[in-house]
Amino acid sequence: MKNNSRGFTLLELMIVVAVVAILATIAYPSYQNFILRSHRAEAIEGLLSAQLRQEEWRVKNGSYTSTMSNIGSPSSTYYNFSASVSSSGVPTYTLTASAAGSQTADSDCPTLTITNADVKGPSASCWE
Numbered sequence: 001m002k003n004n005s006r007g008f009t010l011l012e013l014m015i016v017v018a019v020v021a022i023l024a025t026i027a028y029p030s031y032q033n034f035i036l037r038s039h040r041a042e043a044i045e046g047l048l049s050a051q052l053r054q055e056e057w058r059v060k061n062g063s064y065t066s067t068m069s070n071i072g073s074p075s076s077t078y079y080n081f082s083a084s085v086s087s088s089g090v091p092t093y094t095l096t097a098s099a100a101g102s103q104t105a106d107s108d109c110p111t112l113t114i115t116n117a118d119v120k121g122p123s124a125s126c127w128e
Contacts, residue, residue, distance in 0.1 A: 036106040039078040043097040044127060046074030046081060047114045050095050054083070054116070064093040064116070078103035079112075092116050 053071035058064050065071060066085040073081050079097040086092045097112045104110065109126035113119075120127050 032105075036103065039103050040106065040109060040112070040126065042076055043079040043112050046076060046079065047095050047097050047112060050074055050081065050083070051114055051116075051118075054093055054095065058091075063087065064091055066093070077101060 113121040
């Protein structure tokens with residue numbers, strides 16, 4: 001009697017399920033980090049754009065502004081933008097993007113800053 005059965009055995013199916021589970025366990029955290037970095041790129045673009053508008057504001061008005069609406073605050077669902085100005089001595093400003101919503105899971109770079117001297121914080125790796 002010849003057994004020409006077709007299909008998979010339970011053991012073969014369980015091996016495939018185990019391999020898929022292992023791959024998913026490795027891939028999902030990488031995917032989450034990729035999403036956080038892509039949202040960070042949005043914040044960087046917003047800060048650089050605000051930096052240019054802050055300099056335009058100073059040319060037109062003679063000083064920097066701490067009111068983001070004056071320079072067109074970038075809109076983002078993942079970051080809140082703010083500006084602070086120091087007028088003592090040489091005028092300076094610091095633009096800040098603080099993580100909001102699901103982006104607060106970005107523990108490496110929860111806040112990004114840039115100054116009028118183009119000093120970027122908290123670290124260079126956050127700006128890559």
